[in-house]
Amino acid sequence: MKKFINEIDAVMRESLGGMVAAHPELLRVEFEPTFIARVQRASKKVALLSGGGSGHEPLHAGFVGRGMLDAACPGQVFTSPTPDQMLAAAEAVHADRGVLFIVKNYAGDSMNFQMASEMLEIENATVLVNDDVAVENSTHTTGRRGVAGTLMVEKMVGAAAERGATLMECKAVGDRVNAATASMGVAFTSCTVPAAGRATFDIGDDEIEVGVGIHGEPGRRREKIKPASRIVEDLLGAIVGDLKPERGSEVLLHVNGFGGTPQMELYLLYHCAAEQLRAQGFKPVRSLVGNYTTSLEMAGASLTVTVLDEELKSLWDAPVHTAALHW
Amino acid sequence: MKKFINEIDAVMRESLGGMVAAHPELLRVEFEPTFIARVQRASKKVALLSGGGSGHEPLHAGFVGRGMLDAACPGQVFTSPTPDQMLAAAEAVHADRGVLFIVKNYAGDSMNFQMASEMLEIENATVLVNDDVAVENSTHTTGRRGVAGTLMVEKMVGAAAERGATLMECKAVGDRVNAATASMGVAFTSCTVPAAGRATFDIGDDEIEVGVGIHGEPGRRREKIKPASRIVEDLLGAIVGDLKPERGSEVLLHVNGFGGTPQMELYLLYHCAAEQLRAQGFKPVRSLVGNYTTSLEMAGASLTVTVLDEELKSLWDAPVHTAALHW
Missing domain, CATH: 3.30.1180.20 (Dihydroxyacetone kinase; domain 2)
Structure with missing residues (x-):
């Protein structure tokens, strides 16, 4: 295996550290637990939060910023992030207008985001993205997988949130984009x-x-x-x-x-x-x-x-x- | 060889066609001879023109637009473009303030751009980029090769041209960026x-x-x-x-x-x-x-x-x- 890495255990920390160092005006990172968020916490809008296994970059951390996500929770490579990451990120970025989770349909992601949704003491909702028409059910999925269409959901819901849409309006836009x-x-x-x-x-x-x-x-x-x-x-x-x-x-x-x-x-x-x-x-x-x-x-x-x-x-x-x- | 292609001879035409179809508000393409140019010809500025073998995308066609290049001449993969491409592009995009060629230092590129420079009946100058410190002289090069630093030259000279710098001022900026x-x-x-x-x-x-x-x-x-x-x-x-x-x-x-x-x-x-x-x-x-x-x-x-x-x-x-x- 030829990769630009130092130690396997340090890949995530060094890569996320490099991303934030390259975009200090846009992004900040927390490591315990791990999430990437906007440097400037947005106010008066629904907070949009996504995440998933790493290895799909720029999805999702590359889409954190004005007009898209407020935070992203990266898991290990091809491994779901954990509920504690989602809870910490939601609490760090929300602005009293609720939190919308945008989740690709994989068993681990959907289970962990659901746990976070239940534990979070802030009004929240979830858009489940399942745009991949290739197969019903798969190695890590019940139903259709969520893939590149997630970007369209994050971009369009991001714009709606920035315009002041409510949590339920944001969810409705996300579900509509996913269906389209x-x-x-x-x-x-x-x-x-x-x-x-x-x-x-x-x-x-x-x-x-x-x-x-x-x-x-x-x-x-x-x-x-x-x-x-x-x-x-x-x-x-x-x-x-x-x-x-x-x-x-x-x-x-x-x-x-x-x-x-x-x-x-x-x-x-x-x-x-x-x-x-x-x-x-x-x-x-x-x-x-x-x-x-x-x-x-x-x-x-x-x-x-x-x-x-x-x-x-x-x-x-x-x-x-x-x-x-x-x- | 597994590649997304139809016929070898159609790769350039289909790929450049796709690029322009994806960015109709930014780019247009000509095929006889081949160059990519801004949809809207700029006025009252020095025209910046680059080019080189294909296979290095987004360099150079991806850098055509406001604040960077006016046109790019793609050769076949890893093969220099020809003087007729450069002449046609220069004549199509210049705005009576001269043409600056930005050229990566490879024998074929530098020879063909020099021919174009001599044949072109418009005031012109050339910036030769040679940022690669790895080796002196190489398979296709006398002196140092021009590589990723070309982007910095195209971006910074692009901004200077947009601000109204003269041809000689643009060349001076380009030479200075290359040296730095x-x-x-x-x-x-x-x-x-x-x-x-x-x-x-x-x-x-x-x-x-x-x-x-x-x-x-x-x-x-x-x-x-x-x-x-x-x-x-x-x-x-x-x-x-x-x-x-x-x-x-x-x-x-x-x-x-x-x-x-x-x-x-x-x-x-x-x-x-x-x-x-x-x-x-x-x-x-x-x-x-x-x-x-x-x-x-x-x-x-x-x-x-x-x-x-x-x-x-x-x-x-x-x-x-x-x-x-x-x-």
Whole structure:
């Protein structure tokens, strides 16, 4: 295993320390228990809190800041954070208007966030994100997995909270974005969790895993590599089949790299996906292309489509200032 | 070779097409000959133009926009663009205040940009970037190579041009940033050029290439993997030894991923490098961490240090709106 690390046990502390050192105007970190929060506690708004296993960076800590999250709780790599992290973060950032937890649907995350929700003595609610249309139930999940569409939920709810929406209004926006969003990905290679020291799964030199999860969980099928446009056909077929947008719908198209795929290929995927969506009568009017919900150094990518309306478009366009998204 | 491509010959067209489709408010592309330019031609400023082989994205097309470049000329992967691209781009974007070419020091780039400079019937000048302190002369280079420090030159000269600096003032800023900037990188893996279909070089499972070039050119030495903090010591030793900043100097510290290294490791490198700089009496007051000057999917990273003064700090902080940098 070749990685830029010193000791396995110090990876999280040194990486989060580096992130905060690189963005001192934006972020602060606590370590006992661990969470990342905005340097300036927001006032008069619902506090938005997310978290999950590390190894998916910039998700979630890269989305802490004005217009998105108030705090993020990173677990160990591919391991859920614990309720004490969520409680400490919620108490540190809330502003007497309630706390909304945004949770990717994995058994560990959903159980731990539920415990935190019950223990927290502040009004709170939860949005469960389950945008991955690849499979029902999976290695770590009952129901559908939450993947790259989580970014859309965090961005749009973040804008609503900044505009003064109540806790229940924020939850309603989050549930609505989740329902309007679907994703599916494909892996070319595995990734290596530092503490494991070996590849999470094996895959042949000419094979791809269609519908892979962001921890390397199996997808729908293993098949031979094929042209990008045909991979995109498969992914969009599943996504559009799930969302069933009306003809003429405006959509946000997100091409998400898993960490090890060059930008040249991600934009090539965008080209194929946008053309196919247009050919089916949809209008990709907003885009996001890059590594946002990663699986360490996995080569591969996912497509996410969010069906837009005027409100969601305006929430997407609203200003955001975080380490990973800034406009 | 597993890549998201359709046909080798279509990679550039489809990838650049996807980039422009994803950023229609920012970018336009021409294909005969090929260049990327701002949608809105700037007026009353020096036109800044860069380019180079593809495969280093987001460099340079990702830096076209307000506050940085006016146009970028991408060659085939790891291959210089041609003078006709540079001439067409310069004629399309100039605003009667002259054209500044920003060129990474590689034999092909420097020869082709020089031809363009001589043929162009518009007043023009060139900044040659050679920030890589790893080696003198190399596979494709006489003198030092130009690598990730090119971003600092493009950003700071971009801000100066936007403020109305003359052609000679822009060139002076560029030369000054180049002199104040030094970089060095290390590779863990090779990359695969699509048209070649196999790894550019071989490297052992426990080996690293110290001082690697951004096309996989050899560096100073091949050695065994070691802790991140000791790799950083080697890179910073060479960089600081070259720049010899005064004690107490403020610096910009850029951790650049080559494409296949997770963000978690890049921030860990930032942590190590910022601590070591502080211990040596320097002040890392500005930062940039991410994949900006890549070598396709190569795993590895480089460090870049720019010694700042009040003018350079202000040029760095100035607003920028491109596909890859936005603040």
